Every structure is written in C-alpha cells, then in structure tokens.
Amino acid sequence: MHNLAVLVGAQFFAAWGQVCMVVLAGIVGAELAPRAGLATLPVACAVLGVAAATVPAALAMQCWGRRPVLIGGMLLAGTGSLLAAAAIQVQSFWLFCSATAVIGSNLACTAQYRFAAAESVAPGRVSRAVAWVMLGTVGAAVVAPQLVVAVRHWAGAEYSGSFLLLSLAYAAGSACLLGLREAPQSADGPREQGRPLLPILRQPAFLIALLAAATGYGVMALLMTATPLSMHVVDGYSVEATALVIQAHVLSMYLPSLVSGWLVARLGAWRMIAAGALLELACTGLAVAGQDLAHYSLALVALGTGWNFLFVAGTTLLTRSYRSEERFRVQAVNEFGIFGITAGASLLAGALIAALGWQGLNRLAAAPLLLLLAVTLLGRRHAR
Numbered sequence: 001m002h003n004l005a006v007l008v009g010a011q012f013f014a015a016w017g018q019v020c021m022v023v024l025a026g027i028v029g030a031e032l033a034p035r036a037g038l039a040t041l042p043v044a045c046a047v048l049g050v051a052a053a054t055v056p057a058a059l060a061m062q063c064w065g066r067r068p069v070l071i072g073g074m075l076l077a078g079t080g081s082l083l084a085a086a087a088i089q090v091q092s093f094w095l096f097c098s099a100t101a102v103i104g105s106n107l108a109c110t111a112q113y114r115f116a117a118a119e120s121v122a123p124g125r126v127s128r129a130v131a132w133v134m135l136g137t138v139g140a141a142v143v144a145p146q147l148v149v150a151v152r153h154w155a156g157a158e159y160s161g162s163f164l165l166l167s168l169a170y171a172a173g174s175a176c177l178l179g180l181r182e183a184p185q186s187a188d189g190p191r192e193q194g195r196p197l198l199p200i201l202r203q204p205a206f207l208i209a210l211l212a213a214a215t216g217y218g219v220m221a222l223l224m225t226a227t228p229l230s231m232h233v234v235d236g237y238s239v240e241a242t243a244l245v246i247q248a249h250v251l252s253m254y255l256p257s258l259v260s261g262w263l264v265a266r267l268g269a270w271r272m273i274a275a276g277a278l279l280e281l282a283c284t285g286l287a288v289a290g291q292d293l294a295h296y297s298l299a300l301v302a303l304g305t306g307w308n309f310l311f312v313a314g315t316t317l318l319t320r321s322y323r324s325e326e327r328f329r330v331q332a333v334n335e336f337g338i339f340g341i342t343a344g345a346s347l348l349a350g351a352l353i354a355a356l357g358w359q360g361l362n363r364l365a366a367a368p369l370l371l372l373l374a375v376t377l378l379g380r381r382h383a384r
Helices: 002-032 041-064 066-090 093-110 113-118 123-134 136-150 160-179 184-188 197-201 204-234 239-254 257-267 269-289 293-319 324-383
Strands: none
Touching: 002 041, 002 066, 002 093, 002 113, 002 123, 002 136, 002 160, 002 204, 002 239, 041 066, 041 093, 041 204, 041 324, 066 093, 066 113, 066 160, 093 160, 093 324, 113 123, 113 293, 123 136, 123 257, 123 293, 136 160, 136 239, 197 204, 197 324, 204 239, 204 269, 204 293, 204 324, 239 293, 257 269, 257 293, 269 293, 269 324, 293 324
16 A cells, blocks of 8 residues: 555656647647647657657566656656746747657656556456546646646746646655655566567557557557647637646546446446446547537547557456566557557657547547447457
C-alpha cells in the first residue's frame, strides 16, 4: 500500500503535463506555427518524445531500478517546461516543439507507474492496483485545466506562465517519488533471461492487449488533440469553455478507475475491451451528430471512459502474457507500439481536421474501433 500511495501522488503531479499538453499545446502551436497544418505538431512532438524514450526508460529501469529513472523523468520534464516558457517568450515555434518533446518523454516513465503498482500487489489485485494509480490523475484533472489557464499571463507572454507553473508541479512530483520502494527483482535485476521475445509477442493475449491499448490511445489522441483546434480555432469557443470540455474529458479518462479495475476482475479483460471500443464508437457518433457545447462535452466524456476501459483491461491482459524476468522487454515493446501509434495520430490531427473537419475526422476514427471490436470477439473465441 505504501508504493500505491506514492505512485498515486506522483501520478497527480505528472498528469499536470498531460493536461497542459492537451489544453494548451495545440492552441500555442496554432499561434506560433508558420502554417495551420503544423498547429498540432507540438502535441505530436510530445508523443514522439514518449515513443523515443519508451525503450531506453524500460532498459534503464532493468539496470538501475524504477525509482532513479522515474525521478529523472520528472526532472527532465521540469526542464522541458522551463524551455517551453522560454520558447513562448521568444515566439519560437520550433523551440516550443523541442520543449514539448522533452516534456513528453516523461510519459514513458509515467506509463510505468501502472507496472510498478502491479508488482506491488498479489496477482489477483493487479487490475485494481492499475486503476488506483490512474486515479491520481483525477485530482490533476480537477485542478490543473483552469489553473494553467488562469496563470497564463504570469510571465508576460500569454501561456508562458502556464509552463512555469508546470515546472513546479514536476519538481513536487520528483520529491514524491523519493519515497518509492523497489520491488525485490527490480533492485537487483532479473536473474533469468526468460523466453525468447518473439514467441511471447505471438501470444493472443499480448496481441489483443497491445491492439486494445494502442487503438484506444491512438483514437483518443487523434480526437483529443483536434478538439481544442475545432472548438477554439474553428468554432470560436473561448479558451475557458475549451478547457472545461478538456477537463471533463480528462476526468472521464481516470474517474472510471474507481470501478474499472473491479469490472475487469469481475467481467474479464475481453469483455471490458469490447465495452471500451463501443464507448469510443459512441464518441464518434455524438461528434458527428453536432458541434454545440453539449455534443463536444458528451463525446469527449464517452471518449475518455472508453479509453479507461481499454487501457486498464489491456494492461491487465498484458501482465498475463509474460513472466517476472521477461517484464521489462515485453513492457518496452508494448509501450513503444502504443506511443508510436499515438504519435502518428497526434501528428496527423492538425492536417486531418483541416482537410476533413470535425465530423469527417470522427467518421475516420470509427474504422479502427470497428476493427478492434471484430478482432476482440474473434480472439476471445480463439482463447477459449
């Protein structure tokens, strides 16, 4: 329970970066970008930072344990936040993109919190531990969106103050992680090599776990990245109204963790993956139905809840595909796959929203969700 408390606290502070990226990076990008199609490039760079750091972070944890690497990730993201504030001050789009990549690299460490939690509990409680760690983001979702908007004029140039505040959150998070205790295997490194990687990756459980998390994350990133552009830049909603919708979305991503871990344990990972895919499909239907504030809000809530179900169920299923000594290699492949797809989705969001519009983008997003639903149903029958 000690590690769970530490990880929940660290998740709270780390999630400020996620909130800041979602609410502000696209808007700042639209103001600084040399052309409209590059507006979401800062968000894509943040996700590329995650993808690039995923394998090195996992291998570093295998060598030195989780705590020093997780603290280092927080401190690096704090440095990136200061760089972002400086980029806004000097109105440099490319420096801002570099800064968001540095900030994003910490998510490769933050994503490991759920595995650290899983290692701290008995196998039968893994889904609940994963869900509880994700609940740390709920506090950030309540506090951060309005606060980062409120302090945006702190340092003169608009939104520079938001990133200065973010650097303080990362400093607090690194202090929180000082209390993390290493699992016995993590402290000394695994003593056995385990099976070759390819047979592990061919297992249906691994493939469905990766597909569920990658599809859920990719669709969520595509639509979430495009939301501030569609609402604020295209439809003319205020930045405060946009922040409220994003706040509702982030809450819906993590608040279901109060029950999603229990639901996975009760109903099984396969059923929860199907439920998550159906909820994200509901998001696309609501978005196509209209572009008033209610449609945006309900669509983003459905999107967040579906992502939660897919991520918790996918992570739970993943932990059943490897042995303890194999975990770092398998986790690295899984995370690289998830965040590689998410980076591509974020990168395409700006160009797609410009070419297809909000409703066209959502119609496109429905296709991979339908594929996931079909593969999950077939995979469950094969697993029987």
